[in-house]
Amino acid sequence: MEKDAAKPAETAAPPSKVHVSDAGKEIDRRLDQHDQYEFGGPFGVLAIMTGFPALMYYLWICLWFYEGQLVRPSSLEDVQPFLAxxxxxxxEDANPSLYAWKVYGGNVVFQLFLALVVPGFQQEGLPVPSLDYKTLxxxxxxxxxxxxxxxxxxxxxxxxxFRLTEIIDNFGHLMSVGMIFGVSISxxxxxxxxxxxxxxxxxxNFIYDVFMGAILNPRLGPIDLKMWAEVRVPWVIVFFLSVSGGCKQYEELGYVTPNMAFMILATWLYLNACAKxxxxxxxxxxxxxxxxGFMVIFWNFAGVPFSYNYSVVYMARxxxxxxxxxxxxxxxMFATLLAAYYVWDCAMSQKSRFKMQSQGITTFRTAFPQLPGCIVKNPTFIQTAHGNRLLTSGCWAWSRKPNYxxxxxxxxxxxxxxxxxxxxxxxxxxxxxTVLVHRVGRDFERCSAKYGKDWDRYCEVVKYKFIPGVY
Incomplete structure (x- = not known):
């Protein structure tokens, strides 16, 4: 039996499947309408769409050619020569070469092929309001x-x-091809x-809608492209760039430095966690x-793989x-990485599996590594008038965003x-x-509009946004 909505309810598992109320459906309908611009509106997103590629090129050039120093024109007279x-x-060093097209394009095609033919676990998603609460x-x-x-x-x-050492050596060329993929697909x-x-x-507004996206659930046959691109493209490239850096060190030095081994482990942990x-x-x-849209697509095809592991680029050079x-x-360093990974993995698992339980799903896939505490037993939650439940136990008892x-x-x-x-x-x-703080603001604003007083009650129970006792 559910307890008063103002208090967390103790239960061995959410006892029944969540049903969105009629009032909740009306709120969802309003939230599925555009009501305000984000990211500074059309001019802001245009600046992001043009500025980020330029910044990525600049940072790579500084790492690859200028000892990792943030170079700049020495005077006003030097601006034009500097830009030249x-x-x-x-x-010369980042043109979309034939090699880069073969490697980057080959990986994309190979990952699509694997997504089509490899057996997998069939998982039901959350009900989608725009699809009349159909689950995919x-x-x-x-x-x-x-x-x-x-x-x-x-x-x-x-x-x-195909020598893996060649991946890091062609970083600039591959980055350009990734950008072309990101822009074209957007x-x-x-x-x-x-x-x-x-x-x-x-x-x-055309530019704004290209940036934010127009479609929610794009599919290519059985492949959900949004989920496929989130895991199969960026993190695979990030991992193999790290492996490439390690191979390059081994060939040149006869060993792999602990720093490079750290990055290989770190990127493998992240990639494997997303996959398992x-x-x-x-x-x-x-x-x-x-x-x-561009915000997600470009970042998956170019931003993440070519700007998140600059340490590998530096070490390889x-x-x-x-x-x-x-x-x-x-x-x-290794202890901090593993501790943070443990909290992140458990928090993500606890929240997602709680949502699955709320859909009536009680059988979960197990894949290595399944960490202790990754499923909350006897979870507490706040039952909202909307119909959804807000988890208040496990990692989520201490912070509203422990995973972040x-x-x-x-x-x-x-x-x-x-x-x-x-x-x-x-x-x-x-x-x-910067992204997380902005995203939390968007998320909490939406939750406040969606759950009303129930959200206020939730914030009374889980007081801190990020760090318990601090903020």
């Missing part, structure tokens, strides 16, 4: 696809057909959505509410003496493994905290 040098680097089924085969990819890459490398998906009449939550917990992704905001640590510091805190700590570690050799690898954590 930047452009020359892009034209997702074929979760990322884990088997990942290890098929790893085995294939190892065979190609060991036989000399505009192509927008025009498809309009032609097929599948647009949702539109503002009426893929069935949790359909329960997330990304799948349930976020449209598939510079002598280890520039970033060596003491043994205690290495121990601290742990995720950010990992991102900071990805930069800190370089120490103070260059500030550029910290871009990931600085950018990430």
């Amino acid at each position: 040098r930047m452009w020359a680097h892009i034209c 089924t997702y074929n979760c085969n990322a884990l088997y696809s990942l290890y098929t990819t790893m085995i294939t890459a190892a065979v190609l490398h060991c036989t000399g057909i 505009f192509g998906t927008y025009f498809y959505a309009i032609a097929a009449g599948r647009q949702i939550r539109m503002s009426g 917990g893929e069935e949790c992704i359909p329960q997330t905001w990304d799948m349930y509410h976020e449209k598939w 510079h002598d280890p003496s520039k970033y060596e640590f003491s043994t205690p510091r290495y121990v601290f 805190v742990a995720d950010w700590v990992m991102s900071f570690c990805w930069g800190a493994i370089i120490g103070t050799a260059t500030p550029i690898p910290y871009f990931y954590s600085v950018f990430f905290i």
